[in-house]
Amino acid sequence: DVKVTQSSRYLVKRTGEKVFLECVQDMDHENMFWYRQDPGLGLRLIYFSYDVKMKEKGDIPEGYSVSREKKERFSLILESASTNQTSMYLCASRDSGTGVGELFFGEGSRLTVL
Amino acid sequence: GESVGLHLPTLSVQEGDNSIINCAYSNSASDYFIWYKQESGKGPQFIIDIRSNMDKRQGQRVTVLLNKTVKHLSLQIAATQPGDSAVYFCAESSGNTPLVFGKGTRLSVIA
Numbered sequence: 001d002v003k004v005t006q007s008s009r010y011l012v013k014r015t016g017e018k019v020f021l022e023c024v025q026d027m028d029h030e031n032m033f034w035y036r037q038d039p040g041l042g043l044r045l046i047y048f049s050y051d052v053k054m055k056e057k058g059d060i061p062e063g064y065s066v067s068r069e070k071k072e073r074f075s076l077i078l079e080s081a082s083t084n085q086t087s088m089y090l091c092a093s094r095d096s097g098t099g100v101g102e103l104f105f106g107e108g109s110r111l112t113v114l
Numbered sequence: 115g116e117s118v119g120l121h122l123p124t125l126s127v128q129e130g131d132n133s134i135i136n137c138a139y140s141n142s143a144s145d146y147f148i149w150y151k152q153e154s155g156k157g158p159q160f161i162i163d164i165r166s167n168m169d170k171r172q173g174q175r176v177t178v179l180l181n182k183t184v185k186h187l188s189l190q191i192a193a194t195q196p197g198d199s200a201v202y203f204c205a206e207s208s209g210n211t212p213l214v215f216g217k218g219t220r221l222s223v224i225a
Contacts, residue, residue: 004157033212040123042203042217043158050210058212090157096210100146100165103213105157 003027006091006106013113019078021109023091030096032074033103034058034066037088046089049074050096081113126222133191135219137204140185144206147180148213149189152201161189161202191221199223 007022025032031050035043035058045058047066055066063085067075074093078085088110092103127133139147145166150158164171164178164187171178177190187204201220205213 035215040217043205043215045212045214048212092157100207100210102148102160102163103158105150105159107155107157 004091004093004104004106006089006109008109009107011109011111013081013111015082015113017078017081017113019081019111019113021076021078021089021091021111023074023076023106024072025074025091025093025104026072027093027095027104028071029093029104030071031094032068033092033094034064034074034076035090035092036060037090037108043090046076078111081111083113085111086113087111123217124220124222126224127194129194129196129223129225131194133189133194133198133221135189135191135202135204135221137187137189137216138185139187139204139206141206141208141214142182142185143208145209146207147178147187148205149176149178149187150203150205150215151198152203152218154200158203194221194223196223196225 004025033048034046037043049055049068052071065077088108090108091106094103148163149161152158162173162178175192179188201218203218205215207213
């Protein structure tokens with residue numbers, strides 16, 4: 001059974017803290033994505049990666065960075081957390097095969113910044 | 115990027131009725147479309163997808179219709195069940211670009 005695992009389901013951090021959100025997939029997928037989900041705004045793309053060591057900015061990259069040192073792992077980093085980064089964060093992966101296809105999502109990481 | 119939107123933010127249907135969830139997209143270059151279901155506390159789950167060379171695709175109790183002329187996508191759920199209650203997202207992409215998601219429609223099934 002395919003699986004995308006986000007290591008933390010719930011996190012509470014303080015303003016200014018550095019936050020790491022980890023995501024691991026076991027499907028040998030090349031493509032990985034980080035989305036942010038807020039009520040009424042749907043899913044918005046933060047960063048994505050089409051291969052190891054590669055990263056591309058999505059629609060809302062400000063305040064975030066990512067790391068893709070290994071194929072199966074894609075980390076989202078908040079260098080200095082702010083209250084407006086309180087949100088649900090969703091990691092997803094996709095087989096690059098034909099260049100299109102469904103994304104497989106993790107269960108999400110709900111981050112609260114106080 | 116191009117926006118993907120929904121006509122109705124909430125939809126309530128009687129159990130056993132058919133549900134239709136609509137989605138408008140604005141990128142005429144989009145060639146791949148997909149519907150996801152998200153239950154409370156879970157990540158989005160794939161329902162059905164369709165490529166732009168088709169106008170209809172059927173799955174188990176679900177049908178996706180694509181009208182490229184008016185840039186409209188719909189998801190039809192037959193014989194809606196309480197387990198269908200969730201938020202539904204449409205998404206689109208062009209080539210191998212990342213999926214762009216709509217804002218979602220909440221479907222509530224009335225028993």
